[in-house]
Amino acid sequence: MDNISDLVARLGSDEDSVRKMAVFKLQSAIGDPSFADMFISEGGLPKLRFLCLQATGNTLAYSLTSLSRLLELDMGWDHISQEIIERAVELVVTQPLVNILRGAMSILVAIVSHPHTGASLVGSFGFQALKPAVALYPQFMEMLVARLSSADHALCANSLQLINALMRDAVTNDLEGEWPKFIKKLQDLGVIRAVYMLMQSTAIHDLAHPLLEFQSLTKLMLRKWRDIKVDMETADHRRALRSLYVASSASKSGGDDSTLGSKKAPPDRWRRLGFETESPAWEFENTGFLGMMDLTDFVQKYEDTYQKLLLEQSTKPLQQRCPITRASLAVTSTLYEHFEVDKSDNEDSQRYTLLDSRTNFEKAFKPLLLHWSRLHTAGLNAYLRLWKTTGAEADDFEKVEELVRILVEQVVGEASRTKDIAEVEEELAEFEYQKLRELQMELLELTYEDAWGHHLRQVREELNHEALQFVKEQRIRCLLQGAWFPHSIGYGSENGPVTKANLNRNVPSAWRYVKLSHNRRFLHYADYEGRAEKEPGLDDLNNKIDLSAVSSVVSNVSASPPSTSSSSSTIKTTVPAQTSTKITVHGYIPSSHKDSSVSQGDKEMVLLQLNPQSHTLASEWLDGLLMLLNQQPITADTNKLVNLIGSYGLKIRLLNVRFEDVGLEEPVLPTRDGVDEDYYYDIGGMDAGA
Missing domain, CATH: 1.25.10.10 (Leucine-rich Repeat Variant)
Incomplete structure (x- = not known):
């Protein structure tokens, strides 16, 4: 003291x-x-x-x-x-x-x-x-x-x-x-x-x-x-609406702004500006006066652009016009949700006290939030651009809104703390539509994966199986159609069924035509000196191979082996030693063709060799033969096609199903009951038909 x-x-x-x-x-x-x-x-x-x-x-x-x-x-x-x-x-x-x-x-x-x-x-x-x-x-x-x-x-x-x-x-x-x-x-x-x-x-x-x-x-x-609710009885709110009407150049054709709300005003004065009805106040229900502020700010700063947009839209059919006002309000809602404005105002401070890494520290700050008006303008311009790019119509409004939401998440959400607002505006203006669609599909799959779990995995497995069956049928039909293969003049035992009569014999032929029989049990072929204009029929092909005698297929078409294999697999692939593409069919010679003096037992021999002219033809025939033998395809082209069709089918199903349709409860999945292997696919809708 x-x-x-x-x-x-x-x-x-x-x-x-x-x-x-x-x-x-x-x-x-x-x-x-x-x-x-x-x-x-x-x-x-x-x-x-x-x-x-x-x-x-x-x-x-x-x-x-x-x-x-x-x-x-x-x-x-x-x-x-x-x-x-x-x-x-x-x-x-x-x-x-x-x-x-x-x-x-x-x-x-x-x-x-x-x-x-x-x-x-x-x-x-x-x-x-x-x-x-x-x-x-x-x-x-x-x-x-x-x-x-x-x-x-x-x-x-x-x-x-x-x-x-x-x-x-x-x-x-x-x-x-x-x-x-x-x-x-x-x-x-x-x-x-x-x-x-x-x-x-x-x-x-x-x-x-x-x-x-x-x-x-x-x-x-x-x-x-x-x-703050927009109320036409409030002077500031009425004044703000009047400014939109005046800035639209409506006064030049419909009198001065005193006509607002009078009998002299055009009957579609608000719908022409992009409102849904002629009673605009209720359309601000979700955004309140904030939506009004964003809209009027855009109109005041870019009045000439606003007038040109309205004029441009007025020349289009009603269904194709982009509702500018609704688009503006949609962007306001998108930004509001993105920045989680509704969360507690103390959350940022609380989060700061819990920061334990530099990464989290950087993410806690949202400097772009301070440039709300510029983000709204950039977002609205992006909406207008996407509407035009996609050729959207009135019924597509929510779809374009969803694209803008993904765009904001990608550009604004992924922006670093030090990224300048001008760079963000540029990205919003130039982000490619195709890349945006890819992001949309990825997010859609992730969303439904979280919501449906094993149900979605089951759908994916079913679609992948159906895609594999579809590609199998396509590849086998290539074999049924038949094809020409170049054939070397000098050849030995690797060029066809081997017998004492033709072993090491030179055959003067340049082309080989191969075709699968209608019952899919035999592979018919014949050698010709030249490629005929008319494709030979099965009766003209004097050689055939019983597919039940085929033991394996060797090829240098694909240098990569299948992703999974077992020691008992009959699929054989070799790394090509030369540029020429070969498909070699191995099997067992029927007993009627064997030399009785030679005991060859079950020794595997060359039955047929094909030299495809293109990578596509090689993929079709190699995988066609393998799948015909109930083996898995191995070429990149075929696997890519299977994945593409399966993924395409999944996306079509996801786009046609909304959460509200199923109430986030266990969905009713499509089944294959009653459908056998004789079916076709409509690629446009990915629906299977018997």
């Missing part, structure tokens, strides 16, 4: 050096509640107040810091008067010293943030308490925003904390509805740009808390604007 009494006594010393040392020690000790309580009981608060009002230099800086820390302990409020507030505001405007500015701002933050129920000499808290002082120093808000560009990070943090306190008080405690004017004044002074630059700077670690609070306050304002 003696030390505190001595400290209080020295605060009232006539010597500045004594006061400076005393208040220097005070600023460190007064953060202890028990010390602060003793300090007040010893009569130290009036002396501290006097120093805050009269001192200069470091003595003033230490005094302001001590008083702000006392207020943080919720003590000393009975000595906070209008005089103290005016002194703090004056220092913010006129004082160049950083340490003095920090203390002054900290005191103002405490005053603005103090609960309104507290009793004090001020009589009011929040921004109302500052208004008389700000009236004396009108540069206050301008200087406060200017401090955000200071090289001193602590001063930037103090400035932003005070701005946050003023914004929160204005938005939550303004009973007169003047908060939008206050927010607009801050925006006009450049607060958005200043905070945006801080959020992208390397100083973000020092400013994390106030920056996240500003981000939360931005969401709070967006939510508050969204909650």
Whole structure:
């Protein structure tokens, strides 16, 4: 107690050096509640107040810091008067010293943030308490925003904390509805740009808390604007609607803006602007006044573009016109959902306290949120572009809206903290439609995978099986159709059924024609000196191979073996040693063709060799033969076709089913009951028919 009494006594010393040392020690000790309580009981608060009002230099800086820390302990409020507030505001405007500015701002933050129920000499808290002082120093808000560009990070943090306190008080405690004017004044002074630059700077670690609070306050304002219902009886709302009508050049053809709502107004004046009906107020139900603000902001900034769009749409059939107003409101809703504006305004601060990695830290900040208006404009332009690219019609509105939602998630959602808004606008304007569709299908599969689980896997397995059967039938039909293969003049035992009569014999032929029998049991072929214009019939092919005698197929068509194989598999593939493509069929010679003097047992021999002219023909015949023998295809072309058809069928089914159709309950899946192997596919709809 003696030390505190001595400290209080020295605060009232006539010597500045004594006061400076005393208040220097005070600023460190007064953060202890028990010390602060003793300090007040010893009569130290009036002396501290006097120093805050009269001192200069470091003595003033230490005094302001001590008083702000006392207020943080919720003590000393009975000595906070209008005089103290005016002194703090004056220092913010006129004082160049950083340490003095920090203390002054900290005191103002405490005053603005103090609960309104507290009793004090001020009589009011929040921004109302500052208004008389700000009236004396009108540069206050301008200087406060200017401090955000200071090289001193602590001063930037103090400035932003005070701005946050003023914004929160204005938005939550303004009973007169003047908060939008206050927010607009801050925006006009450049607060958005200043905070945006801080959020992208390397100083973000020092400013994390106030920056996240500003981000939360931005969401709070967006939510508050969204909650304001558009009402035609409200002057501001009616004025905003009138501005849309006037900007559309409707007044040039339908009279001045006094015709709005009168009998002289065109009967389709609102639908022409992209509304669904002639009663536009209800269409803002989901977006509230926020949707109105976004729309009018776009129209005011890009009036010529707006007029050209309306004129362009008016020349199209009614079904093909893009409803610009509805598109604008859809983009507002998309951005609102993307930034999760409805979540608690304290969530960002809570999340910051739990950050445990640099990656999460970076993701916590959403600087692009501060450029809401520019994102809305870019999103609306993207919607219009996609509408035109896809040739959409009125019934496709929600489909284009979904594409825009995916576009925003991809471009805005994946943007790094330091990515500039101009780059994001450029990406939104140039993102390829085809890539967007691919993303849509990937997301669709993931969504239904999560929702349906094993049901979707079952559908996928069924579709893959059906795709394999379809490709099998296609490949076998290639064999049924027949094909010409170039044939070397000199050949040995690898070029056909081997007997003593033809072993090592030169056959003067250049082409071989091969065709599968209708019953799919025999492979017929014959050699010709030239390729005939008319394809030979089965009766003209004097050689045939019983497929039941085929043991394996060897080929250099594919250098990659099947993904799965077993030791008992009869599929053989070899890495090609030359550029020529070969398909060799191995099997067992029927006993009637065997030399009775030679006991060959079950020895495998060459039955047929084919030399396909193209990779496609090689894939068709190699996999056709394998699948005819109930073996798996091995070429990349065939496997790609199977996957493509299976994936295509899955996507068609997903696009034709919505969550609301099944209520997220166990869906009724299509079956193959009653369908045998004799079926065909309609590729357009991927429906199987018997």
